Amino acid sequence: MFAKFRGMYGDINAPAFWAGVTGFVWYAFGAVPLHIAVASQLGLTAAQSSSWIFIIWTSGAVASVALTLVYRIPVPITWSIPGLIYLGTLAGEFTFAEMVGANLVAGVLILVLGVMGVGERIIPWLPIPIVMGMFAGSIFGYVTRLVDATVADFTVAGPAVAGYLLGRLIGNPRVPPVGLAVLFGAISVLIGGQATPEAMTWGLPTLDFQAMDFSMPAVFAISLPMVVLALGLGNVQGLGFLIGQGYTVPVNRISVVIGATSVINSLFGGHPAIVARTGVAIL
Structure with a gap:
């Protein structure tokens, strides 16, 4: 075990470093x-927002x-951006306490x-179009506002887009497009x-x-979609991508870790x- 960990030092090179920086x-x-923005949309207090942000980033980093x-x-291991956006669309329909309870139910179900080994078996038979269609409508408003913001402040957005395209054109792992x-x-x-x-x-x-x-x-509106997003998008697309790249992926064990992490997240x-x-593709 220790020999395996020592061997990892040889894997720390410039491309790996910049891939990590790009992900960050x-x-x-x-x-x-x-x-x-979503925490503000839900009307959370500073303490609630702080607890939410801290736990999901910390648990994801440790996992x-x-x-x-x-x-x-x-x-x-991070958290579901589509799931976060979906929660934002439910502002005013459920209390934050109901959302927390529904997220706990989702975490237990994922665990x-x-x-039970469903995480591995779900990869071949879960229809991705259904998963994608479920949240496509909820993100449309964010996409249109993103375009509006870019047009309204082109002096900042223009150079940023140019930097990204330049990085893609260079095609060097040491020059990350997002960093540029x-x-x-x-x-x-x-x-x-x-800047003030x-x-x-x-x-x-x-x-x-x-x-x-x-x-x-709340269980039907939040828990079930969260389970589908976690196992559908995470397992089918995230782990499926790794499998397609030739990695040997312990799908069930990773699914258990995701479930346990989700339970911990919900408590706070x-x-x-x-x-x-996105992180899998970058790394």
Whole structure:
């Protein structure tokens, strides 16, 4: 076991480093702002938002590192962006306590299905078009607003897009397109004088057990879609991609880890974990 871990030092090279940096940039500048926006849309308090954000990132990081060390395959465990967007569309229809309870039910279901071996058997027979169609309508509004924001602030968005396209054109793993996009965008912000200092305070994140309320409407509207997203998108697309790349993937064990991580997330206000499809492709 220790020899296997020592052998990993030889795998730390420039392409691997920049792949990790690209993944970090994607989550830091793409996923985190979206998470903050949805938390605001749901009307959460600062403590609730802090607990939610902290637990899902921490549990995902721990699970990712553990699975990577044990199985020597790139398995980024994060959280479902489609699931997060879907929760945002339910603002006003359910209380946060009902969402927390429904997420706990989803985590338990994912864990049980993983123990039963459903995670591996679901890959061949779950129709992806059904999974994709379920949340396609919910993300359409976000996509249109993204285009509007790009057109409205082209002086920043234009250089960022140009940086990304330049990185794709170069095609060198040491020059990540997302990194160039962030760099070009940051330079345009500084040149345009749009960056202004803001007073801010630092503090430890809040991690609190959240109140739960269980209702059948919330279970049907939240729990079941979350299970489908976790096992459907995560297993079929995320793990399926790894299998297609020739990796030997312990699907059932990873499904159990996802279920256990989802249960932990829900206790502190988080939503279910998932094998990150974008992260898998980057890494």
